[in-house]
Amino acid sequence: MNIFFRIFWIIISILTGGLFLYSAYTKLFPIQAFEYTMTDQVHLPHMVAAIASRFFIGLECGLGGLMALQLFGKNKWVLKAASALLIFFSLYLIWLWITAGNNVNCGCFGDAIIMSPSASLFKNAILLVVIGLLIRYYNGLNYKWARIVATTALLCIIACIYIFFPIFNRYKIDLTTLYTADKNFVPTIDLTKGKHIIAFLSPSCIHCRRAALKMHEMKLRNPNIPFFMVIGGTTSNLKDFWKASNAQDIPYIRLAEAPFLKYTHSIFPTILWVNNGKVEADTGYPELTEQVINKWIASGN
Numbered sequence: 001m002n003i004f005f006r007i008f009w010i011i012i013s014i015l016t017g018g019l020f021l022y023s024a025y026t027k028l029f030p031i032q033a034f035e036y037t038m039t040d041q042v043h044l045p046h047m048v049a050a051i052a053s054r055f056f057i058g059l060e061c062g063l064g065g066l067m068a069l070q071l072f073g074k075n076k077w078v079l080k081a082a083s084a085l086l087i088f089f090s091l092y093l094i095w096l097w098i099t100a101g102n103n104v105n106c107g108c109f110g111d112a113i114i115m116s117p118s119a120s121l122f123k124n125a126i127l128l129v130v131i132g133l134l135i136r137y138y139n140g141l142n143y144k145w146a147r148i149v150a151t152t153a154l155l156c157i158i159a160c161i162y163i164f165f166p167i168f169n170r171y172k173i174d175l176t177t178l179y180t181a182d183k184n185f186v187p188t189i190d191l192t193k194g195k196h197i198i199a200f201l202s203p204s205c206i207h208c209r210r211a212a213l214k215m216h217e218m219k220l221r222n223p224n225i226p227f228f229m230v231i232g233g234t235t236s237n238l239k240d241f242w243k244a245s246n247a248q249d250i251p252y253i254r255l256a257e258a259p260f261l262k263y264t265h266s267i268f269p270t271i272l273w274v275n276n277g278k279v280e281a282d283t284g285y286p287e288l289t290e291q292v293i294n295k296w297i298a299s300g301n
Contacts, residue, residue, distance in 0.1 A: 213244065
């Protein structure tokens, strides 16, 4: 193969694989957004959506990485699998277009790039043509060791997604302590019913203050977000906490140190996504985004 053509196909392979990797990355951070997309648009049960979301992200990430590294496997199965995945996604996009219209975000790039089903179908068509040309004209690293590495690497990447982003098991949380620990601080709403994002915050923790500030800013834009704060300690002065967070608009209570630590296990901030008394997610404040919260609220499960 002419050196210039070889360089050309190497670049094309890297760019195509990079697009797959970027698509997987946007779905992975935060992965809850992709889960809620599957429950909302495909109507999958929570556990099925959790399993399927990690599989598709791992598959997309693995195939993208292998394409970028020119590891196409025996008979170029990596490129053929990537084509099959695009066809599968395209069938889903056609179904989504028919059932929900063309003014919805298909979720192909998570919430990083809002893309309609028709735009994503056009993107997939171009990728299918490019991958078809790679299958026809470029062999990549066509060595025996490369074929073995390709299969092993894909399986390892898929497994790593499940290891580093474990499926969160819902559990029932006992919130009665919030109502009985101190009669001076009792929630005015029933946190055991409906959906609430309950943030357990230490007033002296800088990350807790940043979490409260982020919640305050989202609350200003969308007053209907169901935030609730449980602030550790019943005697400390909150002047500095309010100054740093401006979060007085978010309902809160104070909680004595012992029960507070029992809820948080000394990890601050602890942010629980509670649905009718069951914890559906336990996240840090970077995962708090309006898009993810809105999807969670809209999801029926």
